[in-house]
Structure formats: structure tokens, C-alpha cells
Amino acid sequence: xxxxxxxxxxxxxxxxxxxxxxxxxxxxxxxxxxxxxxxxxxxxxxxxxxxxxxxxxxxxxxxxxxxxxxxxxxxxxxxxxxxxxxxxxxxxxxxxxxxxxxxxxxxxxxxxxxxxxxxxxxxxxxxxxxxxxxxxxxxxxxxxxxxxxxxxxxxxxxxxxxxxxxxxxxxxxxxxxxxxxxxxxxxxxxxxxxxxxxxxxxxxxxxxxxxxxxxxxxxxxxxxxxxxxxxxxxxxxxxxxxxxxxxxxxxxxxxxxxxxxxxxxxxxxxxxxxxxxxxxxxxxxxxxxxxxxxx
Numbered sequence: 001x002x003x004x005x006x007x008x009x010x011x012x013x014x015x016x017x018x019x020x021x022x023x024x025x026x027x028x029x030x031x032x033x034x035x036x037x038x039x040x041x042x043x044x045x046x047x048x049x050x051x052x053x054x055x056x057x058x059x060x061x062x063x064x065x066x067x068x069x070x071x072x073x074x075x076x077x078x079x080x081x082x083x084x085x086x087x088x089x090x091x092x093x094x095x096x097x098x099x100x101x102x103x104x105x106x107x108x109x110x111x112x113x114x115x116x117x118x119x120x121x122x123x124x125x126x127x128x129x130x131x132x133x134x135x136x137x138x139x140x141x142x143x144x145x146x147x148x149x150x151x152x153x154x155x156x157x158x159x160x161x162x163x164x165x166x167x168x169x170x171x172x173x174x175x176x177x178x179x180x181x182x183x184x185x186x187x188x189x190x191x192x193x194x195x196x197x198x199x200x201x202x203x204x205x206x207x208x209x210x211x212x213x214x215x216x217x218x219x220x221x222x223x224x225x226x227x228x229x230x231x232x233x234x235x236x237x238x239x240x241x242x243x244x245x246x247x248x249x250x251x252x253x254x255x256x257x258x259x260x261x262x263x264x265x266x267x268x269x270x271x272x273x274x275x276x277x278x279x280x281x282x283x284x285x286x287x288x289x290x291x292x293x294x295x
Contacts, residue, residue, distance in 0.1 A: 217246060
């Protein structure tokens with residue numbers, strides 16, 4: 001009997017401890033990796049960003065995910081139509097902050113986009129509001145500021161520490177912005193082709209001439225897609241093809257036979273395998289430097 005009571009007491013203690021850790025780590029939910037990076041830089045600790053296979057913009061949370069999101073003290077969303085799942089999930093609105101709402105009057109509307117599929121995300125379309133808002137690094141800094149203010153309002157962390165850590169993050173983001181402005185200067189007419197329609201804010205902020213196809217880095221394009229590219233090249237005589245992630249070697253080889261070299265510019269919607277948001281974006285800028293210095 002004593003042994004049974006001891007085991008029960010130990011179990012209760014473990015559950016209390018687990019619950020405490022769970023609550024501390026998951027007080028803040030974020031819907032994509034850029035928000036996770038910004039929030040963790042500002043807060044100085046981990047937040048709840050689920051492990052998602054594929055693009056978080058087309059994620060569908062299960063019941064366990066939904067319960068964790070609803071239980072969070074603060075729910076940080078990207079907004080700009082990023083969270084497709086939001087229309088089917090009831091959220092406590094007092095806890096929800098859409099970080100891109102600070103510049104909602106500057107959203108880019110995408111029209112006439114076809115439905116396609118890739119990876120585990122299944123069929124989807126990029127029609128509607130363009131949602132990779134953070135690829136304009138000035139906008140990214142504004143989203144980070146919204147996060148800082150929301151954390152202060154929710155009394156999550158010290159205002160002094162949150163402000164200090166936000167300032168350091170803002171400096172990094174605005175440094176990226178300044179470097180990108182300088183890098184792209186004078187290259188407004190350089191024709192580029194990208195594998196996916198996710199670079200609209202990047203193109204607008206930094207005056208890039210980008211046209212898109214709907215290709216997947218891990219899938220060799222069909223004959224129809226190659227024909228589509230050939231037609232696009234008639235109006236967009238590009239020498240460079242921008243991928244979201246590392247493409248198949250055979251795709252790169254075929255592009256090279258058409259006079260197109262490949263580079264990667266990773267939007268980092270999901271957590272990178274190596275590095276973090278800042279290191280990946282610096283690598284992205286070096287990819288663009290390769291393009292512009294080749295002229």
C-alpha cells in the first residue's frame with residue numbers, strides 16, 4: 001500500500017512538473033518560422049511553433065495542435081491570409097495578434113493563380129493576398145515591433161528586457177534591408193525567373209524584375225512546364241533561375257542547357273535545417289550578389 005501511494009505521489013509530481021514546463025514553453029504560439037525567430041529573439045526563450053512537414057502556410061492543425069493553440073496566452077499570426085487553417089478553427093480573439101496588420105494597406109493581391117500541389121501540402125493556390133511579408137525586411141522589422149508590443153501587453157517578460165532585445169533584432173533586420181537596397185540598386189532591369197510566387201514583397205521593396213513559374217525543387221518539371229518556361233523566356237529573357245530550396249541536379253542541368261543558371265533564395269517559412277533566419281537571409285543576399293555581379 002505504501003509503495004502504491006509513493007508511486008501515485010511520484011506520478012502526480014511528474015505531471016505537475018511536466019505541466020509547468022509545457023505551460024512555460026507554450027505560452028506563446030507562432031504560426032511560422034520567421035515569427036518564431038523574431039519572438040524568441042525578443043523574448044529570449046523558446047515559443048510554441050509546431051513541427052510541420054512542408055509549408056506552414058498550408059498546414060492543417062490536428063485536434064491536439066488546436067488545443068495547444070487555444071490554451072496559449074498569446075497567439076501570434078502572420079496575417080495577410082497566411083494561416084489558411086484559421087477559417088476552420090475557433091480562437092480566443094483577445095489573445096490573437098496578426099503581426100502584418102500594421103501595414104495591411106500595403107498588402108499585395110495575387111490574381112489568376114492556378115491550383116497546384118507539392119510535397120505534403122497537397123493542392124493549393126497562391127491566389128489572394130501575398131503572404132511572405134517578411135521578405136521585405138523593413139516590413140519584417142514592423143512585424144517584430146508588433147510582437148514586442150504584444151508581449152508587453154500580455155505581461156510576458158520584462159518590458160525593459162523585451163525592448164532591449166527587440167532593438168537588437170530591429171537593428172539586424174534593418175541592416176539586412178539596407179544591404180538589400182544597396183545590392184539591388186541599378187539592377188531593376190535584370191530579368192529573373194523564380195520557381196514560386198512567394199517573392200512579391202521582395203521584388204516590390206527592392207525593385208526586382210521577377211516573373212514566376214510553379215516548379216518544385218524536389219520534382220523534375222513535366223514537359224508542359226518546360227514548354228511554359230520557354231514561352232516565358234520570350235518576354236522575360238532571364239539568365240538566372242531562383243529556387244526556394246536546393247533543386248534536383250537534373251533540373252539545374254536542363255536549365256543550364258537553356259542558358260539559365262540557378263541560385264537559391266530560401267523564404268524560410270519553416271525552420272531551416274541549418275542556421276537561423278538571419279544566417280539564411282545573409283546567404284540569400286549572397287545568392288543575389290552572385291546574380292548581379294555576373295553582369
